[in-house]
Amino acid sequence: MSIITVATTKGGAGKTSLVRIILARLAASGIKVAAVDADFNHTLTDWVTTAAKHPITVHHELDETKIVPLIAELQSSHDVVVIDTAGAASQATIFAIGCADLVLVPVQTSSADIVEAIKTINLIKSASLMMKREVTARVVLTAVQPGTNVAEHIEKEVAKANLPVLKTRLHRLVAFQEMSFTGIAPTSGLAGHQCSNFLDDLAALGGLPESMKIAS
Template sequence: MGNIVTVASGKGGCSKSTTVMILSANLAARGYRVAVIDADRNQSFASWHAQAYEGPPFTCRSEVDHIKVVDLAGELAENHDAVIVDTAGFENLTAASAIGMADHVLIPCMPDRGSVRETMRTAQQVASLSKAARRTIPYSVLLTRWKPRGLSERAALDSLEEEKLPILVQSFGDLADFTKLSFSGTVPTTGKVGDQAGSLIAELVAKGAIPLAKASRVRGKAA
């Protein structure tokens, strides 16, 4: 049985789909059996996968119904190592269902006030759904389009740390390769993007978000 990772934020344009693109392709390149569910009515990820994607194969399905998405994720988890759910950039029942069923929630956050605010709100939503489900739903904040020495990045990080949110060590930098993904079918699995993706995968493995049994496979591919 694979793990379900939901990528969520109430803010559009904070790199949710980009995060899913990078994770899915790089996990597949490392030998993982990966499935992605596009739960956004815009269907931008599913369209990109069907029309542009060129890389290691992975399963892509679409489901925007808040009940059916739970059944589909469970079905895909039976024969995939990781199921990644791409949610809409606004609060809706489908996103809430995807968070409620997740083994781990990733909250992308860019260095701007609106993104930080929505990150906090999404974290509160995860906490509320954890109480409703009577189980802990782990989550992590992924810093995206990040310049480590930027002034806005420093201010954003101070705000996130003040709220004691769990922030991943690995961030996604403000690189041209990330911005080109939606126009290109090629997802880098080497170079700076590949290195950042590999470090993120290793961190998610350590947190139990990605099945621990696959850790040796990740190291083997990276060797």
């Protein structure tokens, strides 16, 4: 069993897209996955109920007093629980970070994404101190446009801020945007290859159960 929380206080940074990739790829591999949607926009809940092609349990929960018991309950009957959070600081996000084995912090191509990623990583460090337990966290560079000045700038800013970064970069690809209506995570081409590498990185960090083999 493992719990992955996707969080950043920056709106539109790619949180729900990362959650979709994890849920769709794991569910397609027959892994029992559950999702908690802690965003008032309920984008993830809508996607699971209307677009996802494989069984995924989803609960929309904004109440910070209910989110931890809900995650604990889901954990007892699923292999992986993934939590999508709102694009602004909320108490529910803090509790979702506190529960997690791994927190992913997406960063797209703006300076605002970096500023909010730094705040979010600091929030995770505070949560770790408070709980006397290290919560593993990684920035995920997504919607990357390789070979551009902006991509180079973001890499430099992330390095300058000493942010822990996931090895795999996800490029800005139509296949990732299409997921919002096809419900299917890419398994072929560049997007499929990047999804597989992304999941391998999560497994290596202990974000997925150890025995889990992900179909590429």
